[in-house]
Amino acid sequence: MALGSEMARVSKQEKLDVLNVHYAIPHATAAYLAREITGVPYVVTLHGSDVTILGSDPSYQIVNNHSVEKADAVTAVSKFMQREAYERLGIEREVKVIPNFVDTQVFAPAPSEATEADCGECGGIIHVSNFRPVKRVSDLVYAMAIVTKAEPKARLTLVGDGPDRHGVEKLIDGLGLHRSVTLTGFRSDIPNLMRCSDIGVLCSETESAPLTLLEGMSTGLPMIATSVGGVLEIVEEGKNGLLVPPKHPEELAQAILRLYRDQKLRKRLGERARKTVLERYTAERVVSQYIETFESVSRSRG
Numbered sequence: 214m215a216l217g218s219e220m221a222r223v224s225k226q227e228k229l230d231v232l233n234v235h236y237a238i239p240h241a242t243a244a245y246l247a248r249e250i251t252g253v254p255y256v257v258t259l260h261g262s263d264v265t266i267l268g269s270d271p272s273y274q275i276v277n278n279h280s281v282e283k284a285d286a287v288t289a290v291s292k293f294m295q296r297e298a299y300e301r302l303g304i305e306r307e308v309k310v311i312p313n314f315v316d317t318q319v320f321a322p323a324p325s326e327a328t329e330a331d332c333g334e335c336g337g338i339i340h341v342s343n344f345r346p347v348k349r350v351s352d353l354v355y356a357m358a359i360v361t362k363a364e365p366k367a368r369l370t371l372v373g374d375g376p377d378r379h380g381v382e383k384l385i386d387g388l389g390l391h392r393s394v395t396l397t398g399f400r401s402d403i404p405n406l407m408r409c410s411d412i413g414v415l416c417s418e419t420e421s422a423p424l425t426l427l428e429g430m431s432t433g434l435p436m437i438a439t440s441v442g443g444v445l446e447i448v449e450e451g452k453n454g455l456l457v458p459p460k461h462p463e464e465l466a467q468a469i470l471r472l473y474r475d476q477k478l479r480k481r482l483g484e485r486a487r488k489t490v491l492e493r494y495t496a497e498r499v500v501s502q503y504i505e506t507f508e509s510v511s512r513s514r515g
Contacts, residue, residue, distance in 0.1 A: 217246030224253040230511045231256060231285075233503070237263045238273060241280035254285035254510040259308065261421030261442065264297045274302070282306055285510035288503075290422040291443030297421075309506065313422050314499035315431045315490055322433035322487060323408040337368035338469060339410035339434075341403060341425045342417075344375025351377070351384055352416045352462045358388045359466035364473055369394045372406060407432040411479060412472045418459050420444050427494050430454070430486035435479045437468045447494075453485040 220232060220243055232247065232255040234240035244255035257280075281287055281304055288311045289295040298304040338357075342348040350371065360367050371381065371394065378396065385394050400406060407413065413429035415438040420426075422443040429436050430453065438444045439459040448454040455472065457464045472479050 214243075214246070216240070216243035217250075220244060220247035221250040224251045229253050231507045233258060233507065236260050237277050237281050241284060242276055245280040245283055248285075252514065254514045256286045256288065256506060256510060257281050257284040258311075259287065259289040259294050259298055259302075259421075261294060261297075261419060264294075264301055264419075264421075278303055285514065286506050288506065291446055293443040293446065294421040309502075311502045311506070312494060312499055313424050313427055314494050314496050315424070315427045317431050317490060317495055320404050320407070320428045320431035322483070337370065337410060338412045338414060338473075339370045339372065339406060339429075340414045340416070341372040341407075341429075342375070342415075344373055344377040344381065346377055347418050348375075348377070349416050349418050349460065350381050352460060352465060353414055354381060354384050354388065354390065354394065355462035356416075356466040356469060357390055357394055359463065360469050360473070361390065361393045363470055367393065367469075367473060370406065370410070371396045372398075372400050372403060374398050403428070404432060407434050410434060412437065412469060414465070414469065415439065415444070416457075416459070416465055417441060417444075422447070427490055431490040431494075433483040433487040435472055435482035436486060437465065437472065447489070452482075453489045454482055 216239060224232065224247055232244050232253055234244045234255055235258045237257055237259060241257045247253065248255055287306060287308045289298055289308050290313050292310055295308045295310050298308045340350065340353055342350065344350055357369050382396065385391055407429050413434040413436040415423055415426050415436065417439055420442045426436055426438055426444065426447060436448065436454040438448050438454060438456060440456040441459050448456055450456045455468045457468050
């Protein structure tokens with residue numbers, strides 16, 4: 214109710230044309246209330262967390278689905294999320310797929326001649342997430358225990374913070390990996406950290422369309438990702454990245470070792486990853502789709 218009231222207040226004060234709410238819970242219901250007060254249309258953009266929350270607590274579903282069904286338009290960040298909306302959330306209305314996008318100038322590869330000077334001793338393996346259980350950061354730590362036995366100089370940087378961080382820290386200590394794994398906490402210089410790394414890893418249990426994956430690919434970072442959800446719409450095995458099954462640290466370790474030992478493969482996958490982003494996930498290609506949707510619902514209400 215507080216969020217709906219604030220949306221209504223801002224809509225009136227700023228004379229908004231449309232509200233775009235990301236994540237159905239709780240934003241769709243708040244936007245629904247705001248529209249009843251102000252008449253300002255709202256567009257719901259569905260993400261993977263909507264399915265995760267409803268799957269764990271279906272008591273939200275009746276009100277949530279009503280709020281989504283009554284939206285002026287509904288979008289999803291991947292075909293996977295579109296299917297989930299239909300099959301698991303029971304949404305019956307049209308759901309338009311509009312993918313995530315990346316600022317390819319911010320998330321850009323480092324000039325080859327500047328890499329060593331800019332990055333110094335940076336490098337190795339990087340993981341960026343919010344350390345929620347679904348990200349399965351512990352799988353990567355277990356994988357590093359295998360990797361460092363074969364390649365003692367391998368280093369992993371874990372960027373971010375969240376509810377699983379304490380457990381991850383304990384696991385690192387328990388496995389004796391404190392010299393091989395560094396936790397940075399929240400960082401504002403993620404593009405540079407990615408540019409300075411050799412391998413990116415995303416080991417989630419499920420994903421709708423991970424922005425971190427696109428950001429890494431945009432910097433030319435060869436990515437290893439679990440073959441789940443919307444990841445399969447972005448990564449083609451062996452062409453612009455490597456795919457591994459979720460919850461399998463051993464296979465994750467083997468993929469890391471494969472890239473760690475093969476500089477040519479890292480270079481080839483990184484270049485193709487950057488090309489994929491430039492062809493499909495730039496602001497120039499995606500933002501116009503949102504604008505078209507916003508203008509359409511604004512006209513229909515006007």
